[in-house]
Amino acid sequence: MRTSIREFATSDWRRFRRSRLAVVGVGVILLFALLAAFAPYIVTDPTQIEMRREQDGQTLRPPFPPNRLNLFGTDQLGRDIFARVVYGLRTSLIVGILVRGISMVAGVLLGLISGFFPRFVDDLIMRITDIMLAFPVILLAMTVTAVLGPGLVTVCVALALVAWPDVARLVRGQAMSIKGQTYVEAARCVGAGSWRILLRHVLPNCMGPIIVAFSMGIPGAIMYEAGLSFFGFGIQPPTPSLGSIISDGRGYITVAPWYPGFPGLVLTILVLSVNLVGDGLIDVMNPRAASGLQNSRSAT
């Protein structure tokens, strides 16, 4: 039994590896994750202010353009943008995984319940998803963070709140199609309870689409966090966020294009990498059900 599982895993990996772009995506994400994890050992202090710099007998004022000391240049206070971007990546990655984690747990659970339990439970949950999906996402997320007060945790809560209905719908569809399978009937015949069937038979059989949905939802979460922070509804100043760095740099766009430019470029590369990995995963799992999920809601 064990060998067959391993064989499955290696054949999946082989199929995944065939798409070179997906492997590049994994590499970039690993690199970014390492940078973010070991940020204090790699970059200088992102809060270090430097209001003047002597160079070739001249006194320079910030924002300094990219140079030997500052790979991405500095902001108006002489703070190193590369350092701030690395710390911002930390926020982005945490938010992306946390939001997706929370919304997947909630969405999978509610989707399973909705697809498996009696009609009125299904109706109730589906009407709630209808309401959530009718909201313009960014406005709802902004309202929720305005209510809860901005900050890392509230941003995650707000984004998870807008993200779970998609997952619930997807998992519900899967659960409903699996419900009619003979092995479910067989399990019921030998006396397995609903929850046991759900967790032991239905859930493992919709894992493919769930994994794809997990990876496909991360870019949206990362972009929405950046978007919220850009508009001042997200992560607040002492915590660096790519969105708020870009927002700060907006006013210097003509004198220091590197200031809003580089953080956005890094954000784009991060999102692109996660998207490429998601595409690779779709090729491996090939669940047609999940393919529409990726971009239906990411709008930032």
Next chain:
Amino acid sequence: MLGYSVRRLIQIVPILIGLVTVLFALLNILPGDPARMMAGPFADPDVVKTIREEMGFNRPLWVQYLDNLGNLARGEFGRSYQSRRPILRDLIEVFPKTIQLAVAAEVASALIGIWLGVIAAARRNGWADRLIMMIAALNLSFPLFWLALMLQIAFAVFLRLLPPSGYGIGFDRFIILPAFTLALPSLGLLARITRAALLEVMAEDYIRTARAKGLRNALVMRRHMLPNALIPIVSTIGTDFVRLLGGIPIIEVIFAWPGIGKYAYDALVFRDLPALQASVVVLAVSVSLVNLAVDLLYAYINPRIRYV
């Protein structure tokens, strides 16, 4: 079909009640006193008190809630806290501008996206295909607000070709930048979907037949492949239009486009409950209408689907 449409429209009503309820609850938890906001920071306490009584903010919450629902049911959006103008009149002014922007963006992305998808499919695995698919993946990964900034600086500040933001009457030069920014991600998505749909059709027997009888490639593409690949493309355009409406507040705020997204954003910043709820309701209704239209169109191009 008519019965189906009517039933779908009736289904929107409970969703709208849910939307209004959620918004009402959220905005009442929000810190900040609308009466004080209306009166201004240095207002006399008596003035604040008068406004509070005039607007009915001193009534119990459930009375305010039911009153609010009743007004909406009668089609009365009320007056904006911020401008004191009837919200309906504001909406009539801002909503068409949003539609204008969204339609312009969607048309642009459909034309360019399908065109790119056709080229990619025709030159499958060639360098053009790879390049187009790469651009498509990149377009889907741009954060809209950053893309907007970069395009602003490129076309308005450095090249001085287009105005950075604002609104001109009709389809002026002002619409180009926001519509293009909004269109870029959709364009990538449509190119991908078109390519995938075409490749699927390409394997069909009737394509081989068409080629075998000596039709030129361009003609096979136009007469046999595109029409048959249209179903996924049209449904993607529909869902994409909905996605576009979701991204529109961001674009409108950045480009100072006076549409409903910016209106809603301003309302949220000002804690203007009636204006915010009215714009959310209008946006939600338009999303539902677009969804319905897509489903009907779907049945029209695919005769195998019938709604009863």
